Amino acid sequence: MEAPERVTLDSSGRLDFYDRAELTLPEPISALEVWNRIMARPQPVMALAFRIRDAISARFGVRRIGGFSGIPRTEVAVGDRLDFFLVERAGPDLLVLTERDRHLDVMTCISTAGRQVAITSSVITHNLFGRLYMIPVGPAHRLIVRRMLRRLAAAPPRR
DSSP: OOOOOOOOSSTTOOOSEEEEEEEEOSSOOOHHHHHHHHHHSOOHHHHHHHHHHHHHHHTTTOOOOOOOOOOOOSOOOTTOEETTEEEEEEETTEEEEEEEOSSEEEEEEEEEETTEEEEEEEEEEOSHHHHHHHHHHHHHHHHHHHHHHHHHHHSOOOO
């Protein structure tokens, strides 16, 4: 699978977190359909995790993000929002989503090539809170993304 064109969060080239997970599906789907399918049935633990995240982060002046709505989208364009993410690139085979805050910048890319799907996430931290935040969130993120991909592979196609 060819890597998507690089979209940087800043010009330093430094990342404090990087993760990439891949999957082969029985049939090709678009990047937006990957988003719709993995968000259609958010994992119950995610709602709790976002409530805890928002309660702790608010004490440090960090914006609440609320979590994932599960609302499917038929199309998105640059500048739209997918829940708390800003859409920075949108095409049939690539979604580049970002969230920028005072403690860190997050970029998540969903890319597809035929039946291949990859979710790539990267983070740049800006301060001590961002670095401390990523200590539990980094490993949890890896587990959650892989679980989402397994559920994607097991889910019937949406029609």
